[in-house]
Amino acid sequence: MPAKRWNELSPRTRKLVVVGATVDAVLRIAALVDLARRPAAEVRGSKRRWVLAVTLLNSVGVVPIAYFLRGRRPQPA
Template identity: 45%
Template sequence: MAGKKWAELSKPVQVGLVVLGGAEAALKVCSLIDLARRPAGRVRGPKALWALGLMTVNSLGAVPLIYLTKGRR
């Protein structure tokens, strides 16, 4: 089954996708800034692994939220 093209989506769906994409991007940026500024001793797990996950996984904001709630000491 092929997905719809952008122009075939209704305006509310387009707006919703843009808003959700922007929210995920903002969460990722905030998480990466926090990770860069936080000393390694105050992060649960390796900072490099968190950074890799934050930059590569598209998770509808789940990975940044997990980092912000569980990944910091």
């Protein structure tokens, strides 16, 4: 099945693509900002690897969500 061009997509599908890309971009930016501000001791694993994963992997928001759920250590009270 050949890929459709943007012009061939229905208006609803175009909106879904734009919304999905926006959500993905916001999650990536939030994860990168959090990584930049958080000390390395509060991150599970290497900060460099998290940054590479968040920026380079095409994950449709999965990698940033994984970082927020599993990549951060709880802050001491």
